[in-house]
């Protein structure tokens with residue numbers, strides 16, 4: 001079939017194309033822009049209202065068959081309005097309706113409607129917080145938001161926060177693209193602190209892992225964590241050059257929590273011959289699959305006794321700190337040398353947003369990089385101490401939503417999640433065909449169908465109800 005090209009004149013030459021950068025100048029073009037935005041907000045809203053539950057049923061095979069064209073059209077095929085309509089009619093119904101009441105079991109779910117507006121503002125401003133020149137106030141704001149969350153967690157004095165909130169010499173943490181990069185950043189810092197420079201050795205960051213182990217007379221460096229730890233910890237082991245085989249699981253107790261006695265034994269055993277460097281011990285504050293919180297305070301004691309870096313992976317559970325009712329469940333998080341928290345999980349932010357925090361405002365110096373064109377020494381340039389290069393101004397979204405809802409609003413959402421999981425658990429206990437695998441600690445529970453019913457067709461379940469499942473999947 002002959003392709004229909006429209007608006008060919010748009011790409012006649014550069015002068016014609018410049019139109020795509022021109023903002024509304026008159027009432028007519030302003031109206032067009034508003035019309036598109038309405039189409040997006042209301043068109044999608046209608047879709048979410050109409051399509052509850054499993055959206056259009058189309059097999060993956062049939063779906064993939066529709067997406068096999070690999071040639072990019074040289075000329076414009078569609079107008080913006082048509083592209084938007086196509087997305088609303090063709091993509092949205094085949095995407096996953098995360099706002100459906102049937103959508104349980106996943107980490108990233110529906111978000112408050114105003115997040116869409118906030119995300120649009122971030123895109124419209126398009127500030128790059130890698131450096132001050134491309135972001136100005138948004139770099140300053142990021143430092144403020146980091147200090148706010150840091151304060152919520154570590155509860156240091158007003159004087160401490162006044163000294164660090166806008167200091168160009170210190171960092172309380174960083175925004176990242178997610179929990180994976182937050183964990184990687186924390187463990188990167190921990191690695192560089194363990195294998196730091198000394199007279200005659202420039203440090204692991206400069207000399208590499210082989211040189212560092214040699215300089216410190218070590219055979220290996222290890223990370224200790226619960227086997228329920230997120231697989232991003234293993235990735236970090238690989239990327240940091242210690243090998244993911246050296247991310248060593250420590251046994252859990254009957255409640256799936258890291259067994260602190262076993263941890264202590266393991267540390268003593270590893271330290272015995274002096275040939276193993278312990279890079280960090282990781283405690284989980286809300287395991288991705290079970291929601292379980294490790295005994296953070298007790299792990300902190302072990303780390304303190306042995307002088308080890310204690311990292312808390314609170315990617316999932318971090319925002320529980322904002323709940324008046326349940327904040328106590330994270331007791332000990334404030335003793336973490338580093339803490340990861342995801343924005344796009346229980347802060348209900350749009351993807352992608354993570355954060356990493358450090359108790360010591362100088363810790364991030366261990367990963368500082370300077371370049372002349374960007375990230376000048378002693379500047380506010382946030383890119384000096386981040387894994388990512390260019391980054392969007394996500395702190396604006398979190399700051400705004402904290403202003404819109406307050407800690408109370410977030411706390412209520414956390415409470416609701418935890419209490420819904422408790423009710424879900426009660427419902428499962430009343431059904432003979434299921435059993436709980438883990439009781440909910442936070443808002444995640446796992447259950448299974450009893451083996452004797454597995455494969456049975458008629459379980460007396462309402463049509464479409466899944467036979468097995470967990471609430472709170474893992475990604």
Ligand SMILES: *Cc1c(COP(=O)(O)O)cnc(C)c1O
Nearest residue numbers: 178179180230286288313315316
């Ligand atoms: C989700 C999660 C991660 C990974 O975060 P991403 O944002 O998916 O990269 C790490 N740890 C825990 C405990 C998580 O729940």
